[in-house]
Structures are given as C-alpha cells and as structure tokens.
Amino acid sequence: AQTVTQSQPEMSVQEAETVTLSCTYDTSESDYYLFWYKQPPSRQMILVIRQEAYKQQNATENRFSVNFQKAAKSFSLKISDSQLGDAAMYFCAYRRAYSGAGSYQLTFGKGTKLSVIP
C-alpha cells in the first residue's frame, strides 16, 4: 500500500518570503501522480499543483513549484512571494496511474498547516 508522509504539522512564513513544505511517499509502482492540495478554512479542497512521475521536469504553477526527487521519493512544495491568502492546510497526495480498480483514489498525507505572518 502507498503511504504519504508530511513531517511538518505546522509551518509559518513571513509575507512575501518563500517557504518549502516537505512530503515523502512510499510506493512500489513506477508510474503515478503526486499532488499538493490546499484546504483553506472554508474546507474546500483546491488542487494547487500536480506532478506526473514519468516527467523529470518539476511542475510549476505561478508562485508554486515542486521539487520532485523520484529516487528519494520526495515531493516538496515551494511557495514563493507568500501571500496572506496562502494560509491554509496543505495536503500532499498520491494517486496510481493505471485505469484499473482503485484508480483515481487519492492517498493523503496528514497535512501541514501554513501560517502567513503579515
């Protein structure tokens, strides 16, 4: 079974600064997807960024980028120029890449609560 570990329960960052959230995972599969989801106080899950394991290039979405190290099974999220609206819970998640039973199910880490200091 796949597991996702987020070792930082809480993090804080000064507004306009950069912060990196850590995530490691364990899987025996060679192809999969990794995600970072944001859950603000409204509790709505928002997809921040996605990485396909077969792609070596790290995904980027505006101020959000990842450092994907497949051999180390590491998937960290970097938030640049942090804004007050970035304050939220951030979940790292894993999904299989095949279309059989169990596909599209997400396995989540325990989350990191990010605070942004004005």
Added chain:
Amino acid sequence: GAVVSQHPSRVICKSGTSVKIECRSLDFQATTMFWYRQFPKQSLMLMATSNEGSKATYEQGVEKDKFLINHASLTLSTLTVTSAHPEDSSFYICSARDSSANTMNTEAFFGQGTRLTVV
C-alpha cells in the same frame, strides 16, 4: 471548471437518526465518485468508492451497513449515515471525476464538504 456540489454543508442530527448527504456533479457525468472522511485537524481518509449502477466499494474498516452509498444516476451519489452516533460526527467530502475524460490525466473535483454533528 467542473463543479461538484455537496449538500447540505452543515447538519446537526440527534443520535439514532439517519442523515443523507448528496454529492452532485453539476456539468459533467461521473460514473465514479469518492467519499472521504476528515476528522478535526486530520487528513482525508477514503471511505468508499461509489460506482454508478453497482455496489459501492468500501475501504477496510468502514461499515457498509452504517454508511450506505447509492449512486443511482451519473450525476448523483448519496451517503446515508444510519443510526448516527456522536462518534460519527465528522467532515465528509465527496469527489467526482468526469467520465467522458478518456485519459488518466484528468483529476477528480471535490465538493464543499458536509460537517455532520450528532448530538
């Protein structure tokens, strides 16, 4: 983008009663929907996979008689918490994927969640 609507957003019920939560895909059809449970300050745990026209697939440890799932149409899945008890109080979230998407490269969308409080 695609929208998944979950209703109600909050519900309070008495112990022993049943509560139904709806998950609708508003602008796409979803043969598969997922139900997650999130305890306070914890992660989302998959409870079951809802399959249109067939039985749901429950994760280990989830009581299928306690959490009844019905996926009678391509746009609606319901989760009924039967004989609710205070320990069932939690945040329940559904997600749905567009069935017309023909690749694995399409993600599921999440509903807004339902906060259930059993008193």
